Amino acid sequence: MENKRDGRQRRNISPGDAVRIVLKKDQRTGKLTDGIVKDILTNSSSHPHGIKVRLADGQIGRVQEFIEDA
Template identity: 50%
Template sequence: MSVPPRSAVRLGLTVDIVQKHHQGSGQLTRGVVAGLLTGSATHPHGIKVRLTTGEVGRVQAVVTTDAGG
């Protein structure tokens, strides 16, 4: 699974991030993007963001809502 590029990550989106202290276990944290911290278009470990909760980590996935039922 590849990480999304910076162009796919926008303020207000819900994303799954991995925090620095969870990199070994791969534990993900879900939250809403409050700020983008990585300036480059891509990063091999994910774009670094700050969530509205203040947590910082690298985006592993953009969460999409399934409208189908």
């Protein structure tokens, strides 16, 4: 079984992480956007739809998965 970090747990996310997020406008389609975490916006320790973050380019969305270094 893969040891994947869970984007619904705040403790798994740090500024500088490479992640894929779903933007508010893309929630219906599930389209993911890649980026680097700048700020963590969710204050609670977990969120069922993913922790909300701001990317380095200013886009805001919920973490769906992590981009691991190959």
